[in-house]
Amino acid sequence: MARWQPGATQRLVVAAVDLFTEQGYDATTVAQIAERAGVTKSTFFRHFSDKRELLVAGQETLSRLLADGIAEAPASAGPLQAVAAGLERASGAMGPANRELGPRIAAAVAASTELQERDALKSVGLAAAMTTALLGRGVPDVTAHLAGELGVLAFKRGYARWSESDRGDAVGLAEHALEALEELRAATASLG
Numbered sequence: 494m495a496r497w498q499p500g501a502t503q504r505l506v507v508a509a510v511d512l513f514t515e516q517g518y519d520a521t522t523v524a525q526i527a528e529r530a531g532v533t534k535s536t537f538f539r540h541f542s543d544k545r546e547l548l549v550a551g552q553e554t555l556s557r558l559l560a561d562g563i564a565e566a567p568a569s570a571g572p573l574q575a576v577a578a579g580l581e582r583a584s585g586a587m588g589p590a591n592r593e594l595g596p597r598i599a600a601a602v603a604a605s606t607e608l609q610e611r612d613a614l615k616s617v618g619l620a621a622a623m624t625t626a627l628l629g630r631g632v633p634d635v636t637a638h639l640a641g642e643l644g645v646l647a648f649k650r651g652y653a654r655w656s657e658s659d660r661g662d663a664v665g666l667a668e669h670a671l672e673a674l675e676e677l678r679a680a681t682a683s684l685g
Contacts, residue, residue: 502540502550503590504530509547510594513601518544518608545611548598552615556622558583559644563626572632572640573678577671579623580648584667587652592666595656620645643681647674 508529512521523544527537541547562582566575602608624641632640651670658664 501530501532501536505532505537505540506547506550507590507594509544510597510601513605514597518601518605545607548602548608549611549615552618554586555583556619558586559619559648560622560626563623564629566630572627572630572636573643573674575627575630575632576623576640576644576647577674579626579644580651580670580674581667583648584651584665584670587666592656592660595652599653599656616645616649619648643674643677647671647677650676 505526509521509526512525512529521544523537524534526544526547527534530537541550559579559582562579563575565582566578570578602612620638620641622641623644624637627637627640628634648670650673651666651668654673655664655666655669658669
């Protein structure tokens with residue numbers, strides 16, 4: 494399988510996902526990941542504190558993009574409209590490599606309790622970034638928290654659909670995430 498070679502961080506992530514898929518998370522060592530990526534073990538540790546961190550590479554950037562999109566939404570936008578703007582901004586930064594890795598990352602996470610815990614922490618971090626951005630817009634606390642949580646769920650559902658869809662499908666991540674957000678909005682209305 495051809496690997497893209499833009500830098501050590503990306504090569505480490507791809508190598509880890511490949512190894513987690515081939516032999517499982519628990520059986521994969523940092524030394525194996527570094528070797529597969531063509532870097533030294535010390536280079537691995539310059540980029541990541543441990544192997545769990547590989548699957549959340551880019552979380553800070555994603556959080557910032559979501560928050561920036563929310564902050565820059567028109568002043569007239571309601572909380573979920575602002576979240577939609579955040580989803581669109583973050584989706585624009587996701588490319589073919591993200592799409593290709595999606596199902597493999599999901600499989601690795603599903604197979605490891607440790608990675609499921611780390612994935613849950615990532616979701617908390619993304620929700621906090623969106624909630625903080627909404628609070629900065631003057632959205633009331635409870636509403637901001639609910640909208641932030643819905644934003645994370647919409648992003649995750651949209652990303653799963655996008656990464657598992659046919660590669661010839663012209664529907665992008667943003668459209669999938671916005672569709673998921675609309676479904677969640679309708680679902681909350683049905684709660685009564």
